[in-house]
Amino acid sequence: MTWKPVCSTQDVSEQTLKLCKVDGIALLVANVGDGFRAYPPVCPHMEEPLDESGICADGVLTCTKHLWQWDMRTGEAKGPAERPILMYDVRLDGDQVMVNLEKELEYDFDEDDDDDDY
Amino acid sequence: MNITISRKAGEPLTFQCRPHEKILYAALQNRLTVPYECATGTCGSCRAKLVSGALNYGWRDAPGLKALKVDRGEFLMCQCSALSDCEIRIPSAVSVSDSDLATPDHLAGTITDFNKLTDDVMSFCITLENEVSFQAGQFALLQLPGVDGARAYSMVNYAPHTDRLEFVIKQYKGGKVSEWLFEKSLSSAAVTLFGPLGHAVFEPQLQRNLLLLAGGSGIAGMMAMLQQADQIGYLEKHSVDLIFGVRSSQDMFYVTELKKLAATYPDTLKITIALSDVADAVGSNDIASDSAEPLDKLKIARGFVHEQINSVRADTDTMAFIAGPPPMVDASIRELVGSKGFSAEQIRYDKFA
Secondary structure (H helix, E strand, O other), rough: OOOEEEEEEHHHOOOOOOEEOOOEEEEEEEEOOOOEEEEEEOOOOOEEEHHHHEEEOEEEEEEOOEEEEEEOOOOOOEEEOOOOOOOOOEEOOOOOEEOHHHHOOOOOOOOOOOOOOO | OOOEEOOOOOOEEEEEOOOOEEEHHHHHHOOOOOOOOOOOOOOOOOOEEEEEEEEEEEOOHHHHHHOHHHOOOOEEOOOOOOOOOOOEEEEOOOOOOOOEEEEEEEEHHEEEEEEOOOOOOEEEEEEEEEEEEOOOOOOOEOOOOOOOOOOEEEEEOOOOEEEEEEEEEEEEOOOOHHHHHHHOOOOOOOEEEEEEEEEOOOOOOHEEEEEEEEEEHHHHHHHHHHHHHHOOOHHHOOOOEEEHHHOOHHHOOOHHHHHHHHHHHOOOEEEEEEEOOOOOOOOHHHHHHHHOOOOOOOOOEEEEEHHHHHHHOOOOOOEEEEEOOHHHHHHHHHHHOOOOOOOHHHHHEEEOO
8 A cells, every 4th residue: 555645625615626636647636525536637538638528516527528427435437427537536535635556556557458448 | 420428326338439430429319318408528527538449530739638637548539530449538427318309410401691790790691411400509509611629609590490501600700610601701602510418408497487598609599599488488487588688789689579579579588788898888878879770668778698687587596598609608697696586406507719
């Protein structure tokens, strides 16, 4: 486990996202009200930067590009979304949001040519 | 040529594609539910991956290619034609459509009736050789003689079957199609269209109240929806809010048509024209007196379209349609989802890039 402090709980107000960068890894921290979550910073559909295109409401994260949506707590796909959103392990250390950055989470946009996203 | 789509779930789907035919067009003519939005190389939605075979790549600088991994064989179906039999993959589920939407096809017609609506907006009509059916909100791809590439325009008029399609176009400096239309204004030129296309359509059978958000020439499809709603008595039973955004009072168009509709349905139809240009800082009464005709039931508001959303009638039964430049569409979606609690199912949009 490689837990790293990414931001303070005060930095992310309820139902919003904050783009953070730790050790060269960019991630999105979300305040879901009763806790925090951390996702890779891009939409799993077409790699849209979710800090710009993402909007949070009632525990649902929506990418305004094509209306893909996810349950902010579980990462599950909702509505037209065809893939879930990946989530890092998150814990709180006082008012520090700690994220397990052992491995950068990335979507398979066919980098390895295995057609996994097709 | 045969194009075969390999699928994770289900047998491969094979369809015929003529030489020089865009693969997207051929797939749609075969009623396949392949993903697309703009169909003109900009949005990147119709990306696919070539497994085997050879392609003519068409427009190499298409903006939609930016997000694609071309070196991995990814391509835009709206730009590429086949040079041999091809096997391709598509990153979403594809099947044969069972929707009621008309199957798109190539349409031949004559361009007529140019009508300047403002300094930089005009309407024109295309009289087709054969009648077509389409849904209000759909668009067609216009191919002009001597101009590379197709451009998408939404139909302004609506009729269940018609051989006359009306469009509206905004003039862009350096835009080849708008220059062709604005400068040459050739009457009776022969043109071809491919359509009808688009999923952001008015479905009266859903019996929803409507929220129509239009930026500039994005009003086109909304005019068709209002025309159909008027024809079938929809506005007698359902509320419709239209917000039409333009820069200034000089840029308003379709005012006569909108005024007439607003006067016919004073209880159900609310029309707001949002003027974004703060330099045009006069009160709504001044605008009314400045304008060539009184605005009657039309409300004038200051600011962008999305800034007017908080004052519209909307609930979980409302269906929102959005058409306009991408920043306007994105800001409106943000407002609807973030502030008005709209679900994805309640939003249909067309981004003109």
